[in-house]
Amino acid sequence: MNRALGPEQLDDDMEPGLDIAAPKSAMAICAHPDDPDFFVSGTFAKWAASGTVCTYVVCTDGSKGAWEGDTATNLADVRRAEQRDAADIAGVESVVFLDREDGFLRNTLDLRRELVTVIRAHRPEIVVTHDPWRRWRLHPDHRECGFAACDAVVSARESLAWPDAGMRAHRPDRLWLFESEAPNRFEDIASTLELKISALLAHRSQWKTTLGIAADGDTAGRESFAGRITEWGRRQGRTAGLAVAEAFREMSV
Ligand SMILES: [Zn+2]
Numbered sequence: 001m002n003r004a005l006g007p008e009q010l011d012d013d014m015e016p017g018l019d020i021a022a023p024k025s026a027m028a029i030c031a032h033p034d035d036p037d038f039f040v041s042g043t044f045a046k047w048a049a050s051g052t053v054c055t056y057v058v059c060t061d062g063s064k065g066a067w068e069g070d071t072a073t074n075l076a077d078v079r080r081a082e083q084r085d086a087a088d089i090a091g092v093e094s095v096v097f098l099d100r101e102d103g104f105l106r107n108t109l110d111l112r113r114e115l116v117t118v119i120r121a122h123r124p125e126i127v128v129t130h131d132p133w134r135r136w137r138l139h140p141d142h143r144e145c146g147f148a149a150c151d152a153v154v155s156a157r158e159s160l161a162w163p164d165a166g167m168r169a170h171r172p173d174r175l176w177l178f179e180s181e182a183p184n185r186f187e188d189i190a191s192t193l194e195l196k197i198s199a200l201l202a203h204r205s206q207w208k209t210t211l212g213i214a215a216d217g218d219t220a221g222r223e224s225f226a227g228r229i230t231e232w233g234r235r236q237g238r239t240a241g242l243a244v245a246e247a248f249r250e251m252s253v
Pocket of ligand 1: 142
């Protein structure tokens, strides 16, 4: 039976799982430059080391990621370069920039079509994105990106949805959500935590605003940031008995 024609499978009773085998290909669809590094870089770096072909898709240009009076006219260019450097550190092969305006991302059919095209082109075994159902989520881009990515996974598998996109339909084996309130997949990132911190440090334009690092010589700021990322990894791993982890919610695809 064509699973796409069957009733939607409920996943409330999905058993929690640790450390899946590295997939052949993986794609993270995120709202901003630096989101992949906060949420998936530990897992993707681990998979990449095992041969997974990894792709980041960044929906917005990150052009609002600065304080007043501190805005580089070319901030979007700077952030694109930083994201490429961060991807290199994690061993992620390609970064696709959709260049929508930061802060104004909407889950439109136009965005969904663009994501469908990217998913069908790269044909990832697993897609990972923001959990749009997380309660009290403030940033609209994260919410919109999560919905757009989930909706795109559905359309990408339907051969009659946008056949003019010129590519065969593709159904990923897995769809994972990060920042979930109810994670059921846990990836041990003990071997890649340092890479994750290095990848995050590649986002130099975000040092002051997001990372809390004043400048190159701010050793205390760097150590404090690394400590916060480590503690966050500990919290994500705690329920699974892992020292440091990235946690996800798997949905049926
Ligand atoms: Zn973000």
